[in-house]
Amino acid sequence: MKEPILEVIDVSYSYKTEKGPVPVLKDINFKVYSHEFVSIVAPTGTGKTTLLKIIAGLRRPDSGKVLLMGEEIRGPTPKLAMIFQDFALYPWLTALENVELALFHRKDLSKEVRREIARKYLELVGLGGFEDYYPRELSGGMKQRVAIARALAAQPVVLLMDEPFANLDAITAEGLRAEIYNMVFNEESTVKAIVMVSHNLDEVVELSDKVIILGGRPASIMAEVEIKLSRPRNTRDIEFQDYLDRLYSLLSISLKV
Numbered sequence: 460m461k462e463p464i465l466e467v468i469d470v471s472y473s474y475k476t477e478k479g480p481v482p483v484l485k486d487i488n489f490k491v492y493s494h495e496f497v498s499i500v501a502p503t504g505t506g507k508t509t510l511l512k513i514i515a516g517l518r519r520p521d522s523g524k525v526l527l528m529g530e531e532i533r534g535p536t537p538k539l540a541m542i543f544q545d546f547a548l549y550p551w552l553t554a555l556e557n558v559e560l561a562l563f564h565r566k567d568l569s570k571e572v573r574r575e576i577a578r579k580y581l582e583l584v585g586l587g588g589f590e591d592y593y594p595r596e597l598s599g600g601m602k603q604r605v606a607i608a609r610a611l612a613a614q615p616v617v618l619l620m621d622e623p624f625a626n627l628d629a630i631t632a633e634g635l636r637a638e639i640y641n642m643v644f645n646e647e648s649t650v651k652a653i654v655m656v657s658h659n660l661d662e663v664v665e666l667s668d669k670v671i672i673l674g675g676r677p678a679s680i681m682a683e684v685e686i687k688l689s690r691p692r693n694t695r696d697i698e699f700q701d702y703l704d705r706l707y708s709l710l711s712i713s714l715k716v
């Protein structure tokens with residue numbers, strides 16, 4: 460039987476506030492296999508970002524655990540890279556320097572080699588020639604491409620994305636969505652699985668192999684839906700629309716829980 464790349468096991472989490480604990484996640488269980496693109500969807504404020512932070516090792520669950528290729532995640536690790544909706548680039552560094560930063564922990568590599576790797580990933584995301592540009596000189600879509608290059612340059616096993624297209628205009632988002640799957644899953648990349656948080660169901664159907672729907676307070680998994688459509692996907696296909704309708708109705712049920 461194939462082993463999961465990522466395993467979320469019985470994860471529960473509460474925020475500790477002055478008014479007492481606020482339970483956010485309860486008994487979350489799911490698995491992500493090799494070359495799977497998994498999306499987590501839920502009504503706003505349900506705990507999607509919190510779950511992503513737990514997977515990233517940025518927060519420890521109160522109970523349960525997350526395994527990455529069988530090993531428990533106990534803190535941040537270069538094996539997991541994260542992409543945020545606000546790009547999170549350093550404005551005083553060039554595109555190339557921002558990407559190079561992902562390799563700062565690779566003391567085994569010379570500066571020249573690190574620079575070469577960074578250049579290769581900028582090229583991969585379509586930004587060859589923009590190495591010396593500062594973030595302020597780049598469009599939103601280009602900034603997100605730099606962030607993707609930086610995540611890939613860290614040579615992670617899993618890529619985590621928190622609403623990666625939310626701050627882009629519709630046309631730019633559409634273009635990047637069309638490219639992201641092949642940008643991330645190819646022979647130049649070490650990424651074996653993607654977990655994305657989104658509340659845009661169109662993009663979720665377009666990109667995912669599996670969708671996890673959270674609902675309730677604290678949130679638990681309401682449904683897990685596999686999207687069995689070949690790629691590239693056409694948003695106008697009847698089957699695409701069927702999946703979309705199904706997710707909308709599951710999400711509206713989760714709103715009532």
Ligand SMILES: Nc1ncnc2c1ncn2[C@@H]1O[C@H](COP(=O)(O)OP(=O)(O)OP(=O)(O)O)[C@@H](O)[C@H]1O
Pocket residue numbers: 474475476481483501502503504505506507508509510658
């Ligand atoms: N640092 C914090 N302290 C206390 N409560 C928090 C904290 N961060 C988040 N919360 C609460 O935890 C719940 C889940 O938040 P989270 O950001 O994970 O939800 P989300 O599903 O990602 O929301 P959105 O779709 O709006 O981004 C919310 O009710 C939020 O108010």
